[in-house]
Amino acid sequence: MLKIGLLGAGHLGKIHLKCIQLAPDAYELAGFYDPDDTAARQAEEEYGARRWASLDELLEAVDVVDIVTPTTTHFEVASRAVRKGKHIFIEKPLSNTLEEAENLLQLCREYGVKAQVGHVERFNPALLALNNMPLAPMFIEAHRLAVFNPRGTDVSVILDLMIHDLDIVLSLVRSPVKFVSASGVPVVSDTADICNARIEFENGCVANLTASRISLKQMRKVRLFQKDAYISLDFLEKEAQVVRLFDRESDSPSADNLLELETPHGKKFIHLSMPQVEPVNAIKMELEAFAESIRENKRPVVSIEDGYEALKLAHQIIAEMERRIE
Numbered sequence: 001m002l003k004i005g006l007l008g009a010g011h012l013g014k015i016h017l018k019c020i021q022l023a024p025d026a027y028e029l030a031g032f033y034d035p036d037d038t039a040a041r042q043a044e045e046e047y048g049a050r051r052w053a054s055l056d057e058l059l060e061a062v063d064v065v066d067i068v069t070p071t072t073t074h075f076e077v078a079s080r081a082v083r084k085g086k087h088i089f090i091e092k093p094l095s096n097t098l099e100e101a102e103n104l105l106q107l108c109r110e111y112g113v114k115a116q117v118g119h120v121e122r123f124n125p126a127l128l129a130l131n132n133m134p135l136a137p138m139f140i141e142a143h144r145l146a147v148f149n150p151r152g153t154d155v156s157v158i159l160d161l162m163i164h165d166l167d168i169v170l171s172l173v174r175s176p177v178k179f180v181s182a183s184g185v186p187v188v189s190d191t192a193d194i195c196n197a198r199i200e201f202e203n204g205c206v207a208n209l210t211a212s213r214i215s216l217k218q219m220r221k222v223r224l225f226q227k228d229a230y231i232s233l234d235f236l237e238k239e240a241q242v243v244r245l246f247d248r249e250s251d252s253p254s255a256d257n258l259l260e261l262e263t264p265h266g267k268k269f270i271h272l273s274m275p276q277v278e279p280v281n282a283i284k285m286e287l288e289a290f291a292e293s294i295r296e297n298k299r300p301v302v303s304i305e306d307g308y309e310a311l312k313l314a315h316q317i318i319a320e321m322e323r324r325i326e
Helices: 011-021 037-047 055-060 071-083 098-111 157-172 282-295 304-325
Strands: 002-007 027-033 064-067 087-091 115-118 139-147 177-185 194-201 206-215 219-226 229-234 239-246 258-263 266-273
Touching: 002 011, 002 055, 002 282, 011 027, 011 037, 011 282, 027 055, 055 071, 064 071, 064 282, 071 087, 071 098, 087 282, 098 304, 115 282, 115 304, 139 157, 157 194, 157 206, 157 219, 157 304, 177 304, 194 304
Parallel strands: 002 027, 002 064, 064 087, 087 115, 139 206
Antiparallel strands: 139 219, 177 194, 194 206, 219 229, 229 239, 239 266, 258 266
């Protein structure tokens, strides 16, 4: 049984505490460390978890560290854990700077530890509902809109919100980035509150992403367009919709929701399906997946390399956006 310790008992940290306790087959919770007395006291009272007096004491008692601290502290605490040979689960974004991310990646390789980044949308039921459907998108459109919340405005909307969709896009488009253009505006904070980015890949795929934290409504949608198929994913409502084009009626998986379409190349058949979405606890699921990767010595679902690539692309977008603002 893997012994796990939590670093950071804030709002999200408490959710992680609960999820760890819901996964007794994956982990034994050793406790947590947080220098904030108020947050620590609440975590002790709500979850009955042990508060360790220091980070080093906690590190000596565990096999795995779940890092849910402010991004600015990620490198410091993660590197200390890695140097003690501890596997790390680290919330997104991976680190505050690209240089920190590169150093952390090298440390994990040097010390031979597993590292998973908390890009939780990879475990969203809408995406999971696609199962093993072949995905080869050539155009992607994503909208991630949130109502304004002062918490988190110390970083740009790219690192706050868009990075979720950057990770999703990179996981779907297995091709190097060729070109990036972006524009954004700081409306109510010192960093960009709304941004649009266009990413072109070497295989010809184009992704158009919009993120805003000053919207009047919430939205988390991704649309994928590929040869003979259109896929719509609603990460907020946890729904998936697939529209596919077939040459013959017999090729369709079902006669239900099947429409005929006359084209210059003859009759085609359009099939609409809504894959069954199974409710899951995404944070619990990603933590359990990390435990499995450690036990079976395999690559984590969202590896540190994945986290680095998402952060690298985010900083490319930030640089392009700031260039335009200047």
